[in-house]
Amino acid sequence: MIRKNIPGTSPFEPVIGFSRAVRIGNHVYVSGTGPVGADAADVAEQTDQCLTLIAAALRNAGSSIDHVYRTRMYLTRVEDWEAAGRVHGKFFGLILPAATMVVVAALLNPAWRIEIEADAFIPE
Template sequence: MTLTHHDSSERMSKYVIHNGTVYLSGQVPSDATANMREQTEQVLARIDDLLARAGTDKTRLISAQIWVSSMEEFADMNSVWDAWVAPGRPPVRAAVEAGLANPDWKVEIMAVAALPEG
């Protein structure tokens, strides 16, 4: 079983591939001054980019873990998520309110996806 680490620092890898599965690290927004909708769009764009670099895409998502800084903005995050997720292929998902590493971040998302077969 092959295990490869990609875009790694001493602390973490942005993604790891193991046995046909891509594991993404938690993705955060690039602009912490943006509102929840914009931050969620930024995070999902990062996920799209990492999945493409790994050789897969959001249609092959298996699971997602979502952390939001306030449940008061949960609906805003969900509206962006719902427009982004592949129709008919939503992953299993958990979402919780949490204090994030940067107090200006409103959302962080970690995802797991399958590589195409063959």
């Protein structure tokens, strides 16, 4: 199988040594994506930014948000679950991927209230 690394725009990529996404065969694995560019926004806007960045990475890998089959959301505040969930539903309401939402103590950037991972396929 052929592996292709998909870069993103995160300033953390060269420091940590990761790709925004990795395509292996017809699967795309998107790294934990924080709301870069929306650091000071509320959790709904941060969630939208995360998913917008994920959608761009998927396009760059030859897939799309329509082919996501799994997401993982990491929240820093339990009370944000519903606002974040509503935005997730805006993107995935028809697709209904397997999804996990957990609350964590902190994320890499203290201003971030959410970080999201996604897995998708590329149709044949």
